[in-house]
Amino acid sequence: MESKSLSQVTQTQNARLNEGDYYPSKDMLAEMVKQFQAPVTRRAIRPGFIARTDGFDIDQTIEFLETLPDKQGVLSRLLSVSDLTENLYKRFSENPTSLYNWYPAVKRALYESDTELKTPDTKAMRLPIELAQFIRLEYHKTSQADKDLFNRFIFDQFKLEDDKTYFIKTGTFSSKFQFANAKCSEPREMGEYFQVINNFAMEVGAGQTVDLVVREYIEDVENNPTIYNGMPLRTEFRAFVDCEKNELIGVVPYWHPIVMKRALKVGLSESIQQDYQTYLRHEDKLTAEYNAHLSHVRKEIECILPNLHLSGQYSIDIMKNGDDFYVIDLALMSESALTELL
Structure with missing residues (x-):
């Protein structure tokens, strides 16, 4: 273009x-x-x-909390x-x-x-x-x-x-x-x-x-199984970027096996246990698709960075749907999960 x-x-x-x-x-x-x-x-x-x-003075309380080191x-x-x-x-x-x-x-x-x-x-x-x-x-x-x-x-x-x-x-x-x-x-x-x-x-x-x-609503074209009360379990990527340096810091799987197993395995409800079994059956496909498309996603993120006029470091979530890749979410990197996987 x-x-x-x-x-x-x-x-x-x-x-x-x-x-x-x-x-x-x-x-x-x-x-x-x-x-x-x-x-x-x-x-x-x-x-x-x-x-x-309530009659709580939130403004005054915020001013006080802002002065604390571990706030x-x-x-x-x-x-x-x-x-x-x-x-x-x-x-x-x-x-x-x-x-x-x-x-x-x-x-x-x-x-x-x-x-x-x-x-x-x-x-x-x-x-x-x-x-x-x-x-x-x-x-x-x-x-x-x-x-x-x-x-x-x-x-x-x-x-x-x-x-x-x-x-x-x-x-x-x-x-x-x-x-x-x-x-x-x-x-x-x-x-x-x-x-x-x-x-x-x-x-x-x-x-x-x-x-x-x-x-x-992006309809799932891959017929993926669902977790969390109906969410298609699609391959997703979380990229961490520095917008001021135009730098791609790294990319990790959004549905990382370690994180997902840790989160779902301990779930007490029957629905969470069903989600856990669904994830285990789908894990190999998610991993294979992540590895197959990682270089492409990295290239596309690096392509848009010079034109992404934001300040600071962000996480960017990319969702795969068939042959299409969608930017679906951003957040400050300091407030994002999965940074420990970098």
């Missing part, structure tokens, strides 16, 4: 954003919130209303479960791991580079603070009226289609271990899916985002 100038790319990207990707402005979403009518005061979704669950674990957990304030909302909006923040750079890099890598069609939305707080409330404690309102909001704002299957996630959490929630075939109830996913993300310390993502 012939390289293009920055101005040409910017024009093309803007056109594509208008045609496909969805990045609504804060003003657009704020205007949408103003249209909400909630005559019942116990309703959680109301214009200008943040449905707090990361406690701080991450606290941030994930706390009610939103304006300061916390701003902090989450700036989270570099959120797809809302890195996806435009990835899409541009793929467009500018002579690469075979793809990325799923993607729509991202940054929720206004009222709705970002709503999906932090426990699902079973919110009214059906609010759920219905949020369902309609999501369906309309993402311009969803009936009878279509989507892959959904928050800006930072894909809920792969509960894949039945991530694969949504009921678009008119997608708001409730998002609330359940975000509730679980908060429980595991991954609730540091105010963004939602809807992607095309």
